[in-house]
Amino acid sequence: MINVWAGNDKREAIIRRKLLTDKSFKLTSLQVNPLYKPVFDKLDAQAVKILNELDKSVLWSRKYTKTEFKYTFAYPFVAFAIIIFACIHYGVRYRLYYNYIKHGRKLGMSENMDIDLDDVESYPASVLEFYKEKKKYDAFLKTKEEKMNKVEDSFHKFAEKRIIDVKERRKKRGLKVKSEED
Numbered sequence: 564m565i566n567v568w569a570g571n572d573k574r575e576a577i578i579r580r581k582l583l584t585d586k587s588f589k590l591t592s593l594q595v596n597p598l599y600k601p602v603f604d605k606l607d608a609q610a611v612k613i614l615n616e617l618d619k620s621v622l623w624s625r626k627y628t629k630t631e632f633k634y635t636f637a638y639p640f641v642a643f644a645i646i647i648f649a650c651i652h653y654g655v656r657y658r659l660y661y662n663y664i665k666h667g668r669k670l671g672m673s674e675n676m677d678i679d680l681d682d683v684e685s686y687p688a689s690v691l692e693f694y695k696e697k698k699k700y701d702a703f704l705k706t707k708e709e710k711m712n713k714v715e716d717s718f719h720k721f722a723e724k725r726i727i728d729v730k731e732r733r734k735k736r737g738l739k740v741k742s743e744e745d
Contacts, residue, residue, distance in 0.1 A: 574602045660690040664697050 569577070578599070596603075617623050623632075656676060662668045663680040673680055686694060733740045 571601055571605075574599055575605065578602055578606060657687070657690060660686060661693065664690070664694050 614625060617625050617628065623629060655672060656678065659670055659673045659676065659678055660680070662670060663673070669680055679685055683691070683694060730740055
């Protein structure tokens with residue numbers, strides 16, 4: 564640790580690194596070393612100056628300094644704000660697309676966000692996929708409805724024919740038949 568040929572700047576750099584890396588190192592151990600006494604006095608004066616500024620400050624204290632504020636509040640707050648803004652912005656944008664595709668609603672926010680809901684080519688990939696699935700589903704429902712109408716019509720024709728056949732058989736047997744006028 565004692566380097567007789569090193570200058571005060573070099574000694575100060577050594578002490579600063581030692582303070583940062585060695586947890587058991589105490590600055591007061593330099594007070595009795597004649598080579599490091601000027602470095603100790605300089606570092607001690609800087610520490611006292613910083614501590615006096617912190618004591619006078621209304622906002623900062625010895626436990627809650629500017630750097631601690633910066634790393635525990637300011638940077639995380641900015642990151643959190645950016646993440647929340649991105650989530651809300653993209654979430655609202657996708658929600659506008661989904662509402663238009665699923666329910667056919669054009670919400671007022673789409674005009675504020677400059678979204679052209681009619682232009683299918685400008686849809687993001689996931690929304691375009693949802694749009695295709697919705698179109699496929701709508702086509703399926705349409706064909707299903709057509710098939711149901713076709714089956715219903717054929718059933719009505721069958722039932723009408725069956726009623727007429729039953730009516731004719733009853734007439735042949737001589738049983739009473741209700742006329743359409745009754």
